Amino acid sequence: TALFDPKLEPLIPSEEKQQVSDAKMLNAELVSDRVARMKLEARRGREEERRGRIFNEKERTNGVDKEALDMQVEEKKRSEEAEKEEQMAYDADVLQHSKAALLLQQRQARARRAAQTAALAFRGQQDPGSDPDPQRDPDPAGADLQMILPGLAGEDPESGSRRGRQREQQREWLAQQQDERQAERQRLELEALHYEQTRLEMNNKAAELHSLEMEKRREAAMETKNYNLMKVRLSRHMMGAHPDSLQQLRQIQKQQMEEKKWDRARTEAARRALLLERQQARRGRQLRKHLDSTNVQLARAQRESSTPAADEGGRTDGEQRGTNDQ
Numbered sequence: 001t002a003l004f005d006p007k008l009e010p011l012i013p014s015e016e017k018q019q020v021s022d023a024k025m026l027n028a029e030l031v032s033d034r035v036a037r038m039k040l041e042a043r044r045g046r047e048e049e050r051r052g053r054i055f056n057e058k059e060r061t062n063g064v065d066k067e068a069l070d071m072q073v074e075e076k077k078r079s080e081e082a083e084k085e086e087q088m089a090y091d092a093d094v095l096q097h098s099k100a101a102l103l104l105q106q107r108q109a110r111a112r113r114a115a116q117t118a119a120l121a122f123r124g125q126q127d128p129g130s131d132p133d134p135q136r137d138p139d140p141a142g143a144d145l146q147m148i149l150p151g152l153a154g155e156d157p158e159s160g161s162r163r164g165r166q167r168e169q170q171r172e173w174l175a176q177q178q179d180e181r182q183a184e185r186q187r188l189e190l191e192a193l194h195y196e197q198t199r200l201e202m203n204n205k206a207a208e209l210h211s212l213e214m215e216k217r218r219e220a221a222m223e224t225k226n227y228n229l230m231k232v233r234l235s236r237h238m239m240g241a242h243p244d245s246l247q248q249l250r251q252i253q254k255q256q257m258e259e260k261k262w263d264r265a266r267t268e269a270a271r272r273a274l275l276l277e278r279q280q281a282r283r284g285r286q287l288r289k290h291l292d293s294t295n296v297q298l299a300r301a302q303r304e305s306s307t308p309a310a311d312e313g314g315r316t317d318g319e320q321r322g323t324n325d326q
Contacts, residue, residue: 071257075257079220079264082268086213100282101195108188111184176303180296187292187296194285202281205277
């Protein structure tokens with residue numbers, strides 16, 4: 001427009017007029033080309049943006065059931081939390097079994113030390129200078145008063161019977177200690193056997209529960225896979241589907257979710273039942289151990305109370321015989 005002015009047209013020669021018209025046409029062509037190129041670039045930009053929306057699976061929204069995807073994400077989170085809780089329960093059981101084994105080892109060590117102490121005490125009692133009756137009055141004056149016997153000074157006519165009673169008492173003590181050690185050994189063997197059987201039963205139940213859990217997971221994975229495949233197949237034909245069919249599909253999905261929820265609840269109930277059974281077994285073992293230790297203590301106290309009575313009876317008979325001889 002700056003090169004051509006209609007008011008100056010009579011003053012411009014014909015050749016210059018031709019050049020001006022050519023420049024005007026060239027300028028018009030350049031503007032039209034630029035406009036076309038801008039339109040083409042805008043169309044290409046829109047096409048690229050549309051292609052990105054369609055082919056980018058992270059951003060596209062066509063043909064995707066977002067509610068179902070959110071439910072799958074929540075279900076995955078719940079399954080991970082359940083696995084974490086199961087692993088924590090298993091670790092707690094392992095720690096409890098380790099503590100029980102440590103307590104059993106400590107108890108066996110105490111039993112061995114007690115047996116060694118009893119053996120040392122018995123060997124000390126076997127010393128000729130030891131007193132066969134520690135409950136006797138150690139006062140020599142009292143002993144002299146009780147040992148007024150006829151005959152020569154320093155003669156003891158009851159020495160043979162006393163030595164026989166001493167040997168008999170030592171044999172009884174030895175038999176008592178052997179019986180106690182044998183009973184303790186049998187008790188420890190029974191406890192170890194029962195503990196091993198219980199451990200094997202718990203391991204078998206844990207393995208069964210683990211296999212059941214793995215089977216449930218495989219079934220859940222297959223159901224999820226089939227559900228996804230079915231959803232992909234149906235999504236291709238559901239663009240123009242009837243609302244009733246969509247509602248029916250949602251009902252089916254909801255029913256599947258309820259079934260999975262009940263399966264998880266059954267698995268959790270089985271796991272809790274197994275843990276409760278383990279706790280009851282541990283309490284039963286502790287109660288049996290307490291009863292066994294109580295029975296052993298009662299038997300030991302009864303034997304200890306019966307032995308002094310027998311010794312007192314023997315001493316009374318000896319004194320009576322000495323009195324008769326006198």
